Amino acid sequence: MSTHPSICRLCPANCGILVEVENGRPVRIEGDREDPIFQGYTCAKGRQLPAQHAHPERLLHSMKRSDTGVHQPIESQRALEEVAEKIAVIVEQHGPRSVALYIGTLAGSHPTAGAAAVGWLLALGSRMVFTAASIDQPGKNIANALHGRWLGGPYLFDESDAWLIVGANPVISGTGGISSVHSARRIRAAKKRGARLVVIDPRRSESARFADLHLQPRPGEDPALLAAMLHVIMREELFDRSFVTQNADGFEALARAVEPFDPATSARRADVPAADIEAAARIFATGSRGCAMAGTGPNMSGHGNLSEYLVLCLNTVCGYWRSAGEVLPNPGVLTPPATPKAQAAPPRRAWGYGEKLRIRGFTNAASGLPTSALADEILLEGEGQIRALVCVGGNPAVAWPDQRKALKALNELELCVTLDIKMSATARHADYVIAPKLSLEVPTFSLHSESYEQSYIGVGYAKPYGRYAPALVDPPSGSDLIEEWEFFYGLAQRMGLALRFFPVRPEVGALRGRRQPIDFDMQRKPSTDELYEQMAKGSRVSLAEVKKHTHGALFQDETVCVKPRDPDCDARLELGDKTMLAELRSLLDDSRAGQDGGERFPFRLISRRMPNVYNSSAHDLPALHRRRRYNPAFLHPADLDDLGITAGDVVTISSDHDSVPAIVEAAPELRRGMISMAHCFGDVPERDAELFEIGSNTSRLVSVERNYDPYTGIPLMSGLPVAVHRTSGPLRDTSNPITGPDLASQGVRD
Numbered sequence: 001m002s003t004h005p006s007i008c009r010l011c012p013a014n015c016g017i018l019v020e021v022e023n024g025r026p027v028r029i030e031g032d033r034e035d036p037i038f039q040g041y042t043c044a045k046g047r048q049l050p051a052q053h054a055h056p057e058r059l060l061h062s063m064k065r066s067d068t069g070v071h072q073p074i075e076s077q078r079a080l081e082e083v084a085e086k087i088a089v090i091v092e093q094h095g096p097r098s099v100a101l102y103i104g105t106l107a108g109s110h111p112t113a114g115a116a117a118v119g120w121l122l123a124l125g126s127r128m129v130f131t132a133a134s135i136d137q138p139g140k141n142i143a144n145a146l147h148g149r150w151l152g153g154p155y156l157f158d159e160s161d162a163w164l165i166v167g168a169n170p171v172i173s174g175t176g177g178i179s180s181v182h183s184a185r186r187i188r189a190a191k192k193r194g195a196r197l198v199v200i201d202p203r204r205s206e207s208a209r210f211a212d213l214h215l216q217p218r219p220g221e222d223p224a225l226l227a228a229m230l231h232v233i234m235r236e237e238l239f240d241r242s243f244v245t246q247n248a249d250g251f252e253a254l255a256r257a258v259e260p261f262d263p264a265t266s267a268r269r270a271d272v273p274a275a276d277i278e279a280a281a282r283i284f285a286t287g288s289r290g291c292a293m294a295g296t297g298p299n300m301s302g303h304g305n306l307s308e309y310l311v312l313c314l315n316t317v318c319g320y321w322r323s324a325g326e327v328l329p330n331p332g333v334l335t336p337p338a339t340p341k342a343q344a345a346p347p348r349r350a351w352g353y354g355e356k357l358r359i360r361g362f363t364n365a366a367s368g369l370p371t372s373a374l375a376d377e378i379l380l381e382g383e384g385q386i387r388a389l390v391c392v393g394g395n396p397a398v399a400w401p402d403q404r405k406a407l408k409a410l411n412e413l414e415l416c417v418t419l420d421i422k423m424s425a426t427a428r429h430a431d432y433v434i435a436p437k438l439s440l441e442v443p444t445f446s447l448h449s450e451s452y453e454q455s456y457i458g459v460g461y462a463k464p465y466g467r468y469a470p471a472l473v474d475p476p477s478g479s480d481l482i483e484e485w486e487f488f489y490g491l492a493q494r495m496g497l498a499l500r501f502f503p504v505r506p507e508v509g510a511l512r513g514r515r516q517p518i519d520f521d522m523q524r525k526p527s528t529d530e531l532y533e534q535m536a537k538g539s540r541v542s543l544a545e546v547k548k549h550t551h552g553a554l555f556q557d558e559t560v561c562v563k564p565r566d567p568d569c570d571a572r573l574e575l576g577d578k579t580m581l582a583e584l585r586s587l588l589d590d591s592r593a594g595q596d597g598g599e600r601f602p603f604r605l606i607s608r609r610m611p612n613v614y615n616s617s618a619h620d621l622p623a624l625h626r627r628r629r630y631n632p633a634f635l636h637p638a639d640l641d642d643l644g645i646t647a648g649d650v651v652t653i654s655s656d657h658d659s660v661p662a663i664v665e666a667a668p669e670l671r672r673g674m675i676s677m678a679h680c681f682g683d684v685p686e687r688d689a690e691l692f693e694i695g696s697n698t699s700r701l702v703s704v705e706r707n708y709d710p711y712t713g714i715p716l717m718s719g720l721p722v723a724v725h726r727t728s729g730p731l732r733d734t735s736n737p738i739t740g741p742d743l744a745s746q747g748v749r750d
């Protein structure tokens with residue numbers, strides 16, 4: 001038995017860990033106390049990495065679907081040959097646009113997967129790149145484009161005394177601008193030093209319990225609440241006049257637009273006390289440093305771009321951006337040296353450029369191509385139809401909104417290829433399933449996590465932290481596994497394409513310095529470590545130096561301060577974007593504002609996170625799901641009483657689009673009239689009877705054709721009107737909380 005430092009890659013937090021290895025296999029994980037950032041922190045998911053590596057259903061060989069629909073193992077190089085040939089034929093017949101790529105959230109934990117995939121697709125001549133970002137929090141990128149970015153960077157939670165979280169739950173998810181590492185401990189420490197926290201969430205979430213003030217509104221009313229907070233801040237002149245005058249345009253237009261959203265009006269809409277809105281505005285605006293931040297809640301419940309835009313407006317009117325002379329806490333390690341300046345990067349186009357889709361008038365946007373339209377792009381016949389799809393780091397069959405349409409589209413593809421560690425719902429629809437190595441079998445480093453801005457989503461590093469981890473174990477003997485980037489490199493080689501790699505996100509490059517794309521050597525395949533060397537070229541700290549510190553290190557050798565504005569810079573942030581303010585005004589005409597659900601669909605289904613899963617991953621690790629493997633439908637106990645159902649009963653949840661079975665659980669922390677459920681559970685409709693084993697797929701309730709954002713395409717995925725009906729008597733899991741009863745024999749069918 002030996003113990004080795006490494007990095008967990010089950011989610012983008014990338015915690016420092018110690019791995020016990022026995023007979024060449026990982027057997028135990030614990031937090032690495034010598035790691036200066038994570039200091040021994042791990043979560044339950046990370047500690048299950050050995051179980052993931054040794055999972056009996058883990059794919060040890062790539063698979064190919066036969067004509068009869070059965071998947072059989074195929075040698076990986078043979079699979080590459082065949083996929084390359086088939087894609088070449090499709091491109092020859094239908095052009096490069098007929099090939100698309102979908103990148104899911106799990107690709108974000110691996111430094112090379114997404115970048116190599118995009119590089120390959122661009123080399124092929126297609127720009128049809130779709131990612132999970134456009135069905136998660138697309139409003140962020142749209143709002144940043146319309147508002148402009150501040151090149152001094154935002155304040156971080158640990159240095160702030162005023163913080164506003166809208167529809168995020170950092171204690172569970174790690175998002176919300178508060179690092180996933182000991183989030184609860186960080187909030188307690190912040191409050192001890194006098195910081196004040198405001199949370200807006202229809203559920204008294206794990207994070208809301210720490211709030212100095214929790215507003216519990218009707219879902220979908222975030223823009224009205226944020227506008228009312230701006231109204232109060234302007235009326236009481238709590239804004240930073242000097243910052244606004246020097247750095248922002250559109251203040252008067254914004255003031256006019258928020259004028260009708262006085263606290264009483266917004267309070268009626270959102271069903272919260274007007275005094276709480278006023279108090280929230282005062283708490284937020286009277287800090288010395290702070291940040292407002294929105295999560296999936298407002299992004300998924302309609303008007304997500306507007307919510308994110310108003311969040312940025314709050315930060316700007318309060319002057320909550322790092323000013324000249326202030327120290328940048330993280331000047332970068334494996335990124336190029338940061339060059340922060342107290343000036344704006346001006347607004348840019350947020351949509352209406354690049355690739356045009358054939359569906360609902362969508363174009364490329366700051367949030368990427370709309371994934372909600374991808375199924376239709378596959379199904380719609382004619383010029384430009386997508387005929388081949390390659391998926392990496394995602395499970396579209398359960399993650400894409402409008403599940404039945406997604407499944408139909410996957411079935412219609414001429415070629416569906418997915419890289420997956422198991423025969424997931426998507427893999428079972430794929431012609432080829434490429435089996436990748438797992439995290440402890442490949443090296444990694446902290447560059448890609450560094451690329452996340454901490455207060456942007458919560459992950460990333462507040463300090464100049466760097467860490468590298470070599471591959472610790474070989475893949476299981478007899479297996480035939482390849483890394484994700486090797487798959488795309490292999491395809492490019494076979495298709496005679498020159499692969500190019502874009503290592504740093506463009507939005508990060510604005511603050512941290514840009515990096516030139518990397519051209520792969522297509523004659524001699526590089527090693528993963530050689531790739532990392534190239535990716536880290538020109539970094540503030542060399543990768544060789546980072547590698548010397550096996551437990552990670554802080555590279556605080558220099559102090560980088562925000563420089564004053566360039567003398568010739570006249571860029572300004574935009575508070576008065578016309579489209580956003582018109583959308584805000586349109587809310588005043590919404591005749592349904594201030595009402596709870598209607599007669600047919602009296603409940604609102606809201607999204608939530610569950611601690612032991614990361615989107616569609618970690619559902620199959622038994623130690624994490626001893627109590628239950630499903631995603632309960634949480635309702636307020638008084639609503640359960642009114643419906644005549646009790647916790648553990650099976651119900652049918654119906655929207656105006658579809659229905660799913662679910663198991664109810666009481667949640668007194670919810671507003672009445674809400675149902676709160678986690679997404680990415682369940683499987684195809686034919687498996688609904690296994691409800692107690694796999695949970696319910698909430699994506700099925702969502703239509704992508706109604707109530708969608710015109711730019712990002714994200715449909716209403718939270719705050720969705722639904723009805724709840726008991727399923728033919730009080731069906732309960734009386735046998736085994738893991739396996740559950742045979743629901744098929746009791747009438748629970750799709």
Ligand code: SF4
Nearest residue numbers: 008011014015043046
């Ligand atoms: S928070 Fe994420 S990276 Fe850290 S141990 Fe948990 S799963 Fe792994």
